[in-house]
Amino acid sequence: xxxxxxxxxxxxxxxxxxxxAAMVASVGAVSGQEVMVFLSMNALPYFVKGNTSQAPHxxxxxxxxxxKKVPEFKTxxxxxxxxxxxxxxxxxxxxxxxxxxxxxxxxxxxxxxxxTKFLHDAQDAQxxxx
Amino acid sequence: xxEKIIVDGRGSFCPGPLMxxxxxxxxxxxxxxxxxxxxxxxxxxxxPEWLNKVGHEYISTTESxxxxxxxxxxxx
Numbered sequence: 070x071x072x073x074x075x076x077x078x079x080x081x082x083x084x085x086x087x088x089x090a091a092m093v094a095s096v097g098a099v100s101g102q103e104v105m106v107f108l109s110m111n112a113l114p115y116f117v118k119g120n121t122s123q124a125p126h127x128x129x130x131x132x133x134x135x136x137k138k139v140p141e142f143k144t145x146x147x148x149x150x151x152x153x154x155x156x157x158x159x160x161x162x163x164x165x166x167x168x169x170x171x172x173x174x175x176x177x178x179x180x181x182x183x184x185t186k187f188l189h190d191a192q193d194a195q196x197x198x199x
Numbered sequence: 200x201x202e203k204i205i206v207d208g209r210g211s212f213c214p215g216p217l218m219x220x221x222x223x224x225x226x227x228x229x230x231x232x233x234x235x236x237x238x239x240x241x242x243x244x245x246x247p248e249w250l251n252k253v254g255h256e257y258i259s260t261t262e263s264x265x266x267x268x269x270x271x272x273x274x275x
Contacts, residue, residue, distance in 0.1 A: 096217065100249060138212060139211075
C-alpha cells in the first residue's frame with residue numbers, strides 16, 4: 070500500500086521543477102492527503118516576500134508555460150496550504166545562508182525546520198524530490 | 200433549489216480549473232449543482248477523478264466547441 074502522506078522536497082530554482090512540485094503539493098493536499106513541503110537551496114529565495122523575480126526555464130515546456138495561462142507555482146503552493154492544509158517548511162540552513170528571518174518569508178510558510186525533524190516526519194511518507 | 204453555479208476555468212491549465220472549483224465549493228451549499236467550464240482536456244479527465252476521491256457527486260461531462268462542461272453536486 071502506498072503511503073497517503075506526501076513529502077515534497079524542492080531544491081531547484083527552475084520553473085519546470087517548481088511548477089511540478091507545486092502541482093503535486095496542491096493536488097495532493099486538496100485530495101485529502103497529508104502534504105508536507107520542504108523548501109531549500111535555490112527554491113527558497115522565491116518565497117521571500119517581495120521577490121518578484123521569475124524562475125528561469127530549463128527547456129521548451131517552461132518557455133511555453135510562460136506564454137500560457139498556467140497557474141503560478143507560488144499561487145499553487147499558497148492554495149495547497151490554504152485550501153488543502155499542506156504544511157510548507159522553509160529549510161533553516163537555507164534561511165541562514167540567505168540571511169533571512171521568518172518574518173521575511175511568505176505568511177503561508179510554517180516555521181523554519183531542520184533536516185533532522187523533516188527526515189523524521191518523512192519516515193512514513195512517499196517522498197517526491199524536485 | 201439554488202440555481203447552478205458556473206465556475207469559469209476556461210483558458211487556465213491544470214490544475215487551475217480544479218483549484219477554481221474548490222474555491223467555489225467552499226462557498227457553495229450542500230446540494231448545490233456546479234458546472235465547471237474548462238478548455239483544458241486534462242482537467243476534464245481529472246476533475247471527475249477528484250470528485251470520486253473526495254466524495255462529491257459527479258453528474259456528467261459534455262464537450263462543445265473545445266469547452267468541457269463538468270457538472271457535479273456538492274455532497275458535504
